[in-house]
Amino acid sequence: MDDSCEPVDQSDDDKVGLKKSEMKKLLECQVCNQIFITPFILHCSHTFCKKCVMEYLRKNKKCPCCEKMIIKPPAHNRHVCLLLESFTPYLSEVETAMLNLRKLEHQQYFEEEFKKFENMVKSAQENGTKFLNIERRWSTEEKRIFRIGLERYEGRELELYCNLTGFSKEFINTSLPPALIIAARNVDAQIPQSSQTGINYDLLRDILRDIMTS
Ligand SMILES: [Zn+2]
Ligand SMILES: [Zn+2]
Structure with missing residues (x-):
């Protein structure tokens, strides 16, 4: 096995030939079957939209994909975030508009969740x-x-x-x-x-x- 740490040979720095549809599939959440929005990873290594996984885990304590018991909260998947950033400019105008609309919906969902949490805290303090x-x-x-x-x-x-x-x-x-x-x-x-x-x-x-x- 070659485990040397020599610098990458620039002549070998070719583009990888992945089709847009293949890349899109790789960046798809298995809960909503659409491109990830704010990707969050579980300790079993499966990644989902933050909203999809948070909603799912409220009712189930298992991964939606592999059904492993979830013992740790999901965390930001920064690596997939970077991949998304470099991929989304290749989306069509319609796809971009759809994505932006979904982003807005997810954002509103978390705004509402935060408001509910704030109200819960307020009433606890009042009580x-x-x-x-x-x-x-x-x-x-x-x-x-x-x-x-x-x-x-x-x-x-x-x-x-x-x-x-x-x-x-x-x-x-x-x-x-x-x-x-x-x-x-x-x-x-x-x-x-x-x-x-x-x-x-x-x-x-x-x-x-x-x-x-x-
Ligand atoms: Zn999703
Ligand atoms: Zn899993």
Whole structure:
């Protein structure tokens, strides 16, 4: 087997002869049978539109393709996103218009979902529901409960969910080291050490931001 890492021979850098219809098929979601919109991947490696997979997983805890049990939330498939970006300019005017219309529908769906989530939070607050406080040390059980939400939500919903505990961008940017350490332990974040100064707080802030925005 040739496993050398020599640079690619430019004379061998030919275009691959894939037909548009073949490429389109490869970039098709198995739930809606159309080109992916915001591709999300499951840990079984199957990819779907974010909306298609999120809706499906509400009722089923299995992959729509291979039926493997889903134990981790789906994640952005950035690789397929890049492929889509280079492929969509080849679509016809009608196909592009259809795609844009579907993009708008998916966007509206998530806007509505976010509104529902916001309303749920509002009514919980009005009913006096107590939320965890990021500045206090959490028990193992509290950490476990918080993690369920971390895995369930993403994007704006995830940020709002974190903000309910006081875990906000402002908290991360302005808190002093002791509060940051407590927060990091609460959310099971890795605490980065640097050889000269002990804990690397700039990096810790980045890690905490990543948890909130992943
Ligand atoms: Zn789909
Ligand atoms: Zn699968």
